[in-house]
Amino acid sequence: MPSVGGIVMSNSEEGINRRRYRRIALALPVRVSTIDAETDPYTGRPFFRLSREWCGNVSRGGVFIRTPEPLAPGRRVLLEVSLPDGTPLEATGRVAWARRVLAPPGDHEEAGVGIEFLGATSAGLKALEHLLIAGEHAGRSHPSDA
DSSP states (O other): OOEETTEEEOGGGGGGGSOSSOEEEEEEEEEEEESSOEEOTTTOOEEOOEEEEEEEEEOSSEEEEEOSSOOOTTOEEEEEEEOTTSOEEEEEEEEEEEEEEOSOTTSSOOOEEEEEEEEEOHHHHHHHHHHHHHHHHTTOEETTOO
């Protein structure tokens, strides 16, 4: 994988610059579960990952999730994002790209994954749409964020 300034970028991360949706910076708690089992290298047994992380930004198309252990691009996940109004956004997604940071802490780049939404509940999508409209009006929109 190519490395630039201490940041290891997956090949699929090059698509970041071709965004379809504007993103708003928002720190929201998110629960991430893998859909496909992984194999434990020590026991050979299948397992699923479940973690609680924070998203760094959100759009109609997906979220950036901060995590020190990014999943590989292509992995399918279940997401439960806790929106500010209390509505849960439950969605299935795909890891579109992963960023592993090798630079010392304090650099502006964060390790994490870009998750593309594949499907979500209608109530969650409606609440997300209201949140995005409010965020754009409040000036929190970032056209080129991860």
